[in-house]
Each structure stands twice: as C-alpha cells, then as structure tokens.
Amino acid sequence: MKYLFAVILLSGIFVTSAFAQEEKNPSLIIDTLEIPSDEFNTVLREAPIRVLDKVHAVSWQVTIDNNLFYANPEGNAVLRLYDQETHDEFIEVGMGPQPDNKFWVAVQTPKEGYIVVHSDLDRGWYPQAKSIISYTDRAGLTVNNGARIVVTNLDIGQFAIHSYSVHGMAGSTDPPAVSSGSMIIEFLSGDPAKNIFALYPFYMAAGVGIIVAVLFITKKRT
Numbered sequence: 001m002k003y004l005f006a007v008i009l010l011s012g013i014f015v016t017s018a019f020a021q022e023e024k025n026p027s028l029i030i031d032t033l034e035i036p037s038d039e040f041n042t043v044l045r046e047a048p049i050r051v052l053d054k055v056h057a058v059s060w061q062v063t064i065d066n067n068l069f070y071a072n073p074e075g076n077a078v079l080r081l082y083d084q085e086t087h088d089e090f091i092e093v094g095m096g097p098q099p100d101n102k103f104w105v106a107v108q109t110p111k112e113g114y115i116v117v118h119s120d121l122d123r124g125w126y127p128q129a130k131s132i133i134s135y136t137d138r139a140g141l142t143v144n145n146g147a148r149i150v151v152t153n154l155d156i157g158q159f160a161i162h163s164y165s166v167h168g169m170a171g172s173t174d175p176p177a178v179s180s181g182s183m184i185i186e187f188l189s190g191d192p193a194k195n196i197f198a199l200y201p202f203y204m205a206a207g208v209g210i211i212v213a214v215l216f217i218t219k220k221r222t
C-alpha cells in the first residue's frame with residue numbers, strides 16, 4: 001500500500017503541474033463599459049443599439065454600478081441587453097431616481113412578448129451597492145438589486161449577450177432624465193465545460209483506478 005500511496009502522490013503532482021501550465025478557462029471573457037450620462041437622455045425609439053466586441057454566452061454575469069445624477073423625477077436609466085440570435089429578444093433593467101429608487105426587470109421573448117417580471121416602486125435599488133444580472137443556460141436568469149435577489153432562476157431559454165442600448169426619456173419633449181455621472185457595466189462570461197480544472201477530480205479518479213487495477217493484477221500474478 002505504501003507504493004500505491006507514493007504512486008498516487010506523484011501522479012497527482014505531475015497532473016497538477018501539467019494542468020497548472022494550461023490556461024484555467026480559455027473561454028473567460030471580461031469587459032467593462034462606462035456609459036456617460038448624456039446617452040440616457042434619449043427616448044427608446046431613438047436609442048442606438050451598440051454591438052459588443054465579444055459575445056457573452058453559456059454562463060455570464062453583468063454588474064451594474066449606477067453613478068448617475070438624475071435631473072428629472074420622472075426620468076429613468078434603462079439598460080437593454082439583446083440576444084445574439086434574436087434581436088427582438090432582450091433583458092431590460094430600469095432604475096429610477098432618488099429618493100424612490102424605482103427598479104424593474106423585464107424580458108421579451110418571441111413566444112411570450114414583453115413581460116415585467118419584477119417591479120419595485122420604492123427602494124428598488126441602492127446607490128451604494130451594485131445590481132447584478134446573472135445567467136446560465138441551465139439555471140436561467142437571476143437578478144440581485146444590490147440588497148436581495150428579486151428574480152430567481154427564470155427560464156428564458158438560450159441567451160447570449162450580443163449588444164445593448166440605453167435610454168431614459170419617455171417622450172422626446174420631456175426634460176433630460178440625467179444631468180451627470182455615468183453607469184459602469186461589467187461583463188463576465190465563460191463556459192464552465194472549458195475549465196480544465198473542473199475535470200481534475202475525474203482525471204484523478206480514473207488515474208487512481210488504473211493504478212489500483214494494475215497493482216492488483218501484478219500482485220495476483222506473483
């Protein structure tokens with residue numbers, strides 16, 4: 001058994017060293033946008049859709065840091081994230097001005113259309129915290145408003161972020177929604193299946209099984 005332990009230990013060292021030389025997750029994508037205040041002073045129909053440099057798919061997280069100063073009590077800061085395959089499919093997060101801090105989450109799918117899945121007219125988001133939108137192709141959509149989870153594992157099918165838009169005015173004759181500041185959006189995505197260390201326990205189990213089988217056969221023959 002002492003030889004078996006030594007072989008397992010050495011194999012673990014060599015396998016770990018080999019894996020450590022590889023990139024942990026080649027699919028990992030990190031991107032940060034800073035959206036200035038003036039981009040929110042537009043109506044939805046005139047808001048340009050901007051394509052991201054990289055598509056965020058399979059498993060992703062979007063962090064929203066709202067540092068905007070609102071100029072209109074009726075104004076909002078609305079972010080839409082569009083799907084790569086179907087541009088009519090999107091996720092929408094709206095954030096209203098202080099002191100009410102209105103907050104809502106809506107989704108639009110080809111099958112269901114536009115649906116508000118969460119709405120809070122009072123203390124819906126928190127300026128001192130970041131709101132987080134997360135998604136996996138298995139668990140669906142989850143949204144945290146900075147203090148608590150408000151949407152949990154909502155099934156929206158396959159969704160890969162391809163582009164985005166922002167707006168804040170309900171009508172073109174309305175006063176500006178935002179006066180200054182910015183909204184910082186951080187994108188993080190990756191495919192867990194491409195994380196080589198996620199398979200490490202399976203490799204080790206297989207390796208140990210082979211070693212045990214070889215030693216057992218060798219001992220039986222002797």
